[in-house]
Amino acid sequence: MTRTTLSDDGVTESAENAGNVGNAGNSDNTGNAEDLPGARRPGGRTARNRALVHEAVRAQLVEHGYDSLSVDTVAERSGVHRTTIYRRWRDVGGLLADVLDAARDDDWTPPDTGSLVGDLTAINREVHAALTETRSVTTALIAASFRSERAAAALHDFWDDRYVRCAAVVTRAVERGELAPGTDARRLLVAATAPLYHHVVLLRSTTTALLADQAARDAFLAATAGAFAPQEQ
Amino acid sequence: MTRTTLSDDGVTESAENAGNVGNAGNSDNTGNAEDLPGARRPGGRTARNRALVHEAVRAQLVEHGYDSLSVDTVAERSGVHRTTIYRRWRDVGGLLADVLDAARDDDWTPPDTGSLVGDLTAINREVHAALTETRSVTTALIAASFRSERAAAALHDFWDDRYVRCAAVVTRAVERGELAPGTDARRLLVAATAPLYHHVVLLRSTTTALLADQAARDAFLAATAGAFAPQEQ
Numbered sequence: 001m002t003r004t005t006l007s008d009d010g011v012t013e014s015a016e017n018a019g020n021v022g023n024a025g026n027s028d029n030t031g032n033a034e035d036l037p038g039a040r041r042p043g044g045r046t047a048r049n050r051a052l053v054h055e056a057v058r059a060q061l062v063e064h065g066y067d068s069l070s071v072d073t074v075a076e077r078s079g080v081h082r083t084t085i086y087r088r089w090r091d092v093g094g095l096l097a098d099v100l101d102a103a104r105d106d107d108w109t110p111p112d113t114g115s116l117v118g119d120l121t122a123i124n125r126e127v128h129a130a131l132t133e134t135r136s137v138t139t140a141l142i143a144a145s146f147r148s149e150r151a152a153a154a155l156h157d158f159w160d161d162r163y164v165r166c167a168a169v170v171t172r173a174v175e176r177g178e179l180a181p182g183t184d185a186r187r188l189l190v191a192a193t194a195p196l197y198h199h200v201v202l203l204r205s206t207t208t209a210l211l212a213d214q215a216a217r218d219a220f221l222a223a224t225a226g227a228f229a230p231q232e233q
Numbered sequence: 234m235t236r237t238t239l240s241d242d243g244v245t246e247s248a249e250n251a252g253n254v255g256n257a258g259n260s261d262n263t264g265n266a267e268d269l270p271g272a273r274r275p276g277g278r279t280a281r282n283r284a285l286v287h288e289a290v291r292a293q294l295v296e297h298g299y300d301s302l303s304v305d306t307v308a309e310r311s312g313v314h315r316t317t318i319y320r321r322w323r324d325v326g327g328l329l330a331d332v333l334d335a336a337r338d339d340d341w342t343p344p345d346t347g348s349l350v351g352d353l354t355a356i357n358r359e360v361h362a363a364l365t366e367t368r369s370v371t372t373a374l375i376a377a378s379f380r381s382e383r384a385a386a387a388l389h390d391f392w393d394d395r396y397v398r399c400a401a402v403v404t405r406a407v408e409r410g411e412l413a414p415g416t417d418a419r420r421l422l423v424a425a426t427a428p429l430y431h432h433v434v435l436l437r438s439t440t441t442a443l444l445a446d447q448a449a450r451d452a453f454l455a456a457t458a459g460a461f462a463p464q465e466q
Contacts (some may be wrong), residue, residue, distance in 0.1 A: 008424055142435065146376040156437050190428050191451055195420075197435060198427035202375065204389050222455035 004223035005171070025220055052078040053085060054099045062135035066144045098139065100154035107114035110166045116173035117220040120192045123166060124212035127193050131200040150204055172192065179223055182230035191228070237435045285311040286318060287332045293369035299314045302328070333374065333387035349406035349456070353425045353449035356399060360426055361445035364433040375434055379423035396422055412456055415463035424461070425452035 043146045056078035062071055075082035089095045111122035130138045145152040162184050170185035195215040199205045222228070293302055302325045304355035308315035321326045361434035363371045372421040378385040396419050403418035432438045455461070 084451050143379040145435075148377050152437055155435075159436055161334040187428075187447065187451070190431055191424070191448075194427035194431035195423050197431055198423055201435070202388075202430055203392055204385055214420065215424070218420070218455045218460035221458040221460040222424075225458035227454040229449035 005157050013114060015149055021189050033034070042156065049078075049080045049084060049088075050102070053080050054102055056080075057099050058137050059096050059138075061140040061144060062137055065140075066092075066147050069144075070096075077228045086152055093148040095152040096141070096148055096151035100151065101160045104130065104161045108162075108165065110169050112168075116169065116176075116178045116223070120216035120220055121167040121213050123169070124192060124196060124216040125209060126166075128200075128207070128209055128212035130200075131196060131215070139201060174224075180226075180229060183223060184228040184230060186217060188223050192196060246391060255258045255355050256265075264286035282311075282313045282317060282321075283331075283335070286313050286322070286328065287335055288314075290332050291370050291373075294372055294377060295372040298373070299325075299380050302377075304328075326424050329374070329377055329381055330387040331389045333384065337391055337394045341398065343402050345401075345405065349402065349409075349411045350450060350453040351451055352402040352405070354446050356402070356422075357425060357429060357445035358442060360429050361433075361440070361442055362430060365440065372434060373451040406456075413459070415461060416456060417461045417463060421456050421461045424455060 052081055053074060053182050056074045057069065060073055060077055061128075064073075071082050071085050071089075071091065073081060073097060075085050078085075085095075089098060112118055113122055119203060140153065145155045165190050167185035170188055171178065173179040174181050174183060192215055195218075196207070196212060199207050199211060241242060258425045270450065287368075288433060289307045290302065293306055293310055299307075304315050304318050304322075307313075307328060308318050311318075312439060322331060344352055346352050346355055363369060374384065399422050400418035401410065403416055403421055406412040407414050407416060425448055428451075429440070432444060433438050
């Protein structure tokens with residue numbers, strides 16, 4: 001779920017994922033694109049600068065970590081003037097928050113496989129792929145959220161947006177009769193995905209894609225056994 | 234579960250939790266205890282210094298964060314000479330790793346309430362309390378683990394130890410006939426606890442103790458519905 005989380009094609013240069021991360025997904029990764037012929041894009045200089053800056057923030061973060069982020073390093077890497085960056089984003093917290101806010105601008109919707117267990121499995125595979133890919137933007141942004149209050153708040157909002165979108169999976173399952181009406185979508189989705197984050201981000205365990213499937217199925221079994229029910233307690 | 238996680242009585246001064254965190258739980262919190270009458274403890278100067286240093290690391294971490302930790306700040310806070318600290322712990326990574334290693338030296342065992350759902354609920358209430366208490370050592374150490382490879386490795390080992398101990402909960406449930414033999418204890422325990430870490434540590438959501446009970450019950454329902462089974466997939 002590169003779209004559900006925060007993978008970045010500009011960094012990984014995976015054609016498959018092109019355009020996933022809001023505005024920034026469309027940017028070149030060629031240094032000072034303002035100087036390149038053909039670098040102009042719809043939206044003009046402002047949108048172009050934003051894309052270049054986001055790209056630079058993510059690349060810098062996964063390659064050199066939070067401590068390397070500054071207005072100056074982002075200016076150098078993006079080719080956007082530091083005065084412009086300072087005026088618009090102010091500081092590292094502002095840069096990280098905007099990267100995360102932009103990630104909410106895409107049109108991602110959860111997979112529709114025709115069954116609850118299928119949908120949860122598809123979501124979990126995307127989450128697992130995003131967390132475990134080389135130089136994962138997602139894990140880098142999570143790590144940064146422990147340094148920056150603004151990044152933490154933006155990450156919270158990002159995930160909130162994703163859980164709202166993913167609630168469609170639960171709604172469909174209720175409509176198919178797989179789940180009782182009133183099932184708590186957020187709790188079910190957290191139960192399905194939390195073990196992945198726990199293993200990869202907190203326990204730093206070596207994981208395989210099997211974990212994604214198991215966690216999805218475990219949450220599915222819990223749901224059909226009556227967990228996440230509304231009147232509980 | 235102050236014992237299952239990493240709460241610290243020296244910092245919170247909660248009498249209820251006294252002695253929970255390995256050696257360090259027994260230390261005074263009065264500055265340079267070497268100068269105080271009656272401050273000598275079993276184990277002599279070395280053990281006493283270790284307790285004072287651990288206490289200082291934890292207090293400094295929860296009050297001022299990772300960036301404030303240094304051999305000098307720990308020396309000043311603990312009253313232990315910086316040469317001693319440097320010789321024994323070397324650097325901040327060594328200090329954090331030893332605090333975590335010491336937390337594995339206690340004799341904590343999981344609660345035995347007589348039922349699987351009761352045991353999981355009791356564990357989750359301890360986890361939730363440790364994560365959400367004011368100036369939580371647990372969350373401070375998790376945050377530090379994103380800065381220090383040695384702390385991350387030590388935290389991994391700490392949790393590994395806790396999951397091994399908590400497997401007794403699953404063993405007893407199998408013996409009582411609540412669970413099928415071969416149930417994957419680690420997966421069940423991660424499923425029960427991960428939503429708490431996810432909400433508190435990653436999502437930074439406001440939570441209540443109800444979440445602990447719900448997550449325990451959800452994992453229990455999944456387990457009795459056949460999740461965490463050995464032959465799966």
